[in-house]
Amino acid sequence: MTDLEFLIALAQSYAPEMDAERIERAYAVAVTAHAGQTRSSGEPYVTHSLATAKILADLYMDGDTIVAGLLHDVPEDTAVTVEELRAQFGDDVANLVDGVTKLSKLESYGKEQVEAESLRKMFLAMAEDIRVVLIKLADRLHNMRTLGALSHARQIKIARETLEIFAPLANRLGIYNIRRELEDLALKYLEPAKFDEIEALLSDDRDDRHSYIGQAITQLRERLAQDDITAEITGRPKHIYAIYKKMLAKRRDFEHIYDIRAIRCLVNDKNQCYQVFGIVHSLWTPIPGEFDDYIAKPKENAYQSLHTAVIGPGGKALEVQIRTREMHQIAEYGVAAHWRYKEPGGKRDPKLEEKINWLRQLQEWRAEVSSASEYVDALKTDVFHDQVYVFTPKGKIIELAAGATPIDFAYHIHTEVGNRCRGAKVNGKLVALETALKTGDRVEILTAKKGGPSRDWLNPTLSLVHTARAREKIRQYFKKQEREVARGEGRALLEKELRRFGLTQKNLDEIAKLFNYKNVDELAEAIGYADISLQQIGVKLLDLEQPKSALAEPMPLLETKARAKTSSDMRLEVGGVGGLLTRVAQCCKPLPGDEIIGYISRGRGIMIHRRDCKNVIDHEGSDGRWVTLSWHGMKQEQVYPVTIEVRAFDRSGLLYDLSGVVAGENVNMTAVSSKSRRDNTALVNATLEIGNANQLTRILNKIERLPNVLEARRVSN
Numbered sequence: 142m143t144d145l146e147f148l149i150a151l152a153q154s155y156a157p158e159m160d161a162e163r164i165e166r167a168y169a170v171a172v173t174a175h176a177g178q179t180r181s182s183g184e185p186y187v188t189h190s191l192a193t194a195k196i197l198a199d200l201y202m203d204g205d206t207i208v209a210g211l212l213h214d215v216p217e218d219t220a221v222t223v224e225e226l227r228a229q230f231g232d233d234v235a236n237l238v239d240g241v242t243k244l245s246k247l248e249s250y251g252k253e254q255v256e257a258e259s260l261r262k263m264f265l266a267m268a269e270d271i272r273v274v275l276i277k278l279a280d281r282l283h284n285m286r287t288l289g290a291l292s293h294a295r296q297i298k299i300a301r302e303t304l305e306i307f308a309p310l311a312n313r314l315g316i317y318n319i320r321r322e323l324e325d326l327a328l329k330y331l332e333p334a335k336f337d338e339i340e341a342l343l344s345d346d347r348d349d350r351h352s353y354i355g356q357a358i359t360q361l362r363e364r365l366a367q368d369d370i371t372a373e374i375t376g377r378p379k380h381i382y383a384i385y386k387k388m389l390a391k392r393r394d395f396e397h398i399y400d401i402r403a404i405r406c407l408v409n410d411k412n413q414c415y416q417v418f419g420i421v422h423s424l425w426t427p428i429p430g431e432f433d434d435y436i437a438k439p440k441e442n443a444y445q446s447l448h449t450a451v452i453g454p455g456g457k458a459l460e461v462q463i464r465t466r467e468m469h470q471i472a473e474y475g476v477a478a479h480w481r482y483k484e485p486g487g488k489r490d491p492k493l494e495e496k497i498n499w500l501r502q503l504q505e506w507r508a509e510v511s512s513a514s515e516y517v518d519a520l521k522t523d524v525f526h527d528q529v530y531v532f533t534p535k536g537k538i539i540e541l542a543a544g545a546t547p548i549d550f551a552y553h554i555h556t557e558v559g560n561r562c563r564g565a566k567v568n569g570k571l572v573a574l575e576t577a578l579k580t581g582d583r584v585e586i587l588t589a590k591k592g593g594p595s596r597d598w599l600n601p602t603l604s605l606v607h608t609a610r611a612r613e614k615i616r617q618y619f620k621k622q623e624r625e626v627a628r629g630e631g632r633a634l635l636e637k638e639l640r641r642f643g644l645t646q647k648n649l650d651e652i653a654k655l656f657n658y659k660n661v662d663e664l665a666e667a668i669g670y671a672d673i674s675l676q677q678i679g680v681k682l683l684d685l686e687q688p689k690s691a692l693a694e695p696m697p698l699l700e701t702k703a704r705a706k707t708s709s710d711m712r713l714e715v716g717g718v719g720g721l722l723t724r725v726a727q728c729c730k731p732l733p734g735d736e737i738i739g740y741i742s743r744g745r746g747i748m749i750h751r752r753d754c755k756n757v758i759d760h761e762g763s764d765g766r767w768v769t770l771s772w773h774g775m776k777q778e779q780v781y782p783v784t785i786e787v788r789a790f791d792r793s794g795l796l797y798d799l800s801g802v803v804a805g806e807n808v809n810m811t812a813v814s815s816k817s818r819r820d821n822t823a824l825v826n827a828t829l830e831i832g833n834a835n836q837l838t839r840i841l842n843k844i845e846r847l848p849n850v851l852e853a854r855r856v857s858n
């Protein structure tokens with residue numbers, strides 16, 4: 142009988158309807174796909190596929206699982222794809238194989254950077270079909286059985302991983318058979334001395350133990366017969382790792398580990414369990430403190446049994462396990478019993494399903510490994526679907542809330558990656574950004590060199606972002622960006638203002654400090670947010686500059702002024718301009734020689750007041766309509782020639798309007814020139830006799846408000 146024939150026979154022994162031809166076909170596909178590949182032992186690779194399938198048949202698994210077991214390494218290691226398997230063997234097999242392939246990826250990434258605990262969680266979260274985990278366990282078991290062919294370093298690594306991840310997984314799924322073998326094999330590689338010691342001790346008194354157990358079985362069977370109880374009583378397979386743990390935990394030596402000698406008693410129902418328990422305790426003396434009732438209080442993996450230890454025949458300790466056959470199925474096969482009991486029609490025994498209740502187990506397991514609050518959350522949400530585990534292109538595992546999108550993933554990686562996320566590939570294919578990621582997906586984020594998130598990302602109706610963390614980061618970005626926009630605009634305005642006043646040489650941070658801002662960024666931000674006006678800044682800067690500047694020296698008065706000087710009459714001059722419409726204010730009636738000041742009234746020319754007039758003291762500076770006046774021949778208020786440059790779209794009347802503004806301020810314009818430029822703009826240069834900074838600012842602002850004027854600024858030097 143070939144190994145393949147044996148596999149088919151084994152499967153048909155518990156499932157006569159098993160499709161032999163389909164298993165043969167799967168085997169043929171595996172042989173072809175793995176052709177030329179060998180195991181580390183030198184055997185053809187397909188021996189591993191076959192052995193994995195056989196372990197699954199040992200668990201009495203269904204046909205799809207066995208076929209998937211044969212094909213489990215095909216997509217990972219060969220050119221044959223999952224889709225080709227789907228075409229040949231249907232969805233179930235393809236999905237199982239695909240699931241195993243994804244788990245294998247987890248496994249290899251997990252070795253480096255993920256805690257065993259997360260990896261176990263992931264396995265379960267990922268395996269939507271628990272049969273995937275069973276195939277993975279069978280695969281691991283065969284790898285452990287053949288671990289000898291690998292290097293020492295690989296042995297240690299794989300054995301540790303087996304002990305940390307796969308054995309607990311088998312335990313949690315209640316598959317005692319696999320758990321025991323995985324643990325013993327792992328111990329063999331991790332603690333070879335201890336393993337050999339325990340094995341030697343077990344084999345040393347093997348004959349002794351066998352006859353002892355035989356004797357105990359006979360005694361118990363005879364005693365049960367008296368009560369008409371037919372029980373299946375057997376010795377128990379030795380679990381070296383369990384003995385090792387007990388020796389460590391209870392600090393007992395080998396002689397005092399009770400379950401070295403152990404029997405198991407299977408009966409028909411629960412009542413009989415307690416009946417047998419009573420009989421055992423009457424037949425032999427119980428050892429106090431060694432009784433456990435896992436029937437009343439099943440273990441979290443649904444294990445049920447009565448455990449007791451007694452002083453057996455010849456005064457030696459004996460462990461006795463008592464359970465029903467059904468409990469035994471669950472004890473040995475755990476979740477696998479679920480498929481084992483599957484009826485040919487496809488219906489599962491609901492009672493058994495309820496008993497195994499692996500969903501509950503897994504939930505409890507989760508509770509075990511998670512914090513209290515996480516547990517509450519886990520209960521609130523679907524335990525399997527509240528997390529997804531995905532990979533970075535480098536194979537790092539990222540845990541995200543279920544429903545997470547590539548954008549969530551990107552922000553999880555790094556805020557900058559999130560901000561610059563423009564697209565994503567999942568498993569090598571471009572996807573829409575609102576795609577919900579699935580456990581096992583390999584996610585690659587496509588980023589722009591520059592730029593930020595889109596405001597759409599925060600739109601809940603678009604479902605582009607799922608996690609609160611990503612949303613917060615996007616919000617922060619915009620908040621920060623708003624600040625930066627304000628800063629940028631403020632800075633542009635500030636620079637423009639400085640240009641306007643010809644103050645571009647100024648150190649910006651020093652300017653900021655003048656206004657009690659730490660640096661120019663803060664000042665710019667304040668300007669951007671309109672906390673401080675440009676007017677304030679310009680005036681202060683000009684005022685500060687005046688004394689130091691070359692303009693501080695009174696300039697020789699220009700032509701108009703010079704002409705005025707030649708006149709013999711006492712005439713009024715305003716800023717050096719004579720012949721203006723003036724009226725003497727009646728409140729103070731100023732006389733020539735008095736210090737005077739003028740107020741530009743609406744429509745009635747300039748009112749002349751004495752400098753010390755009460756009205757002047759009360760109102761001077763209240764608005765911009767006060768002008769410096771002097772009697773002809775008296776000392777002049779200082780004026781400064783200032784050249785301004787006005788850029789505007791060329792139009793007729795521009796110069797007229799401009800001179801109107803200047804005259805309206807009672808400022809002398811001493812030179813004007815205008816140039817038309819090719820881009821249809823005109824550049825006007827004018828020299829004004831400016832008395833003070835406020836006046837200049839006012840004039841520039843007024844000119845800028847004229848139609849078609851683009852810019853008005855002072856030309857430095």
Ligand code: MN
Nearest residue numbers: 189213214280
């Ligand atoms: Mn494999």
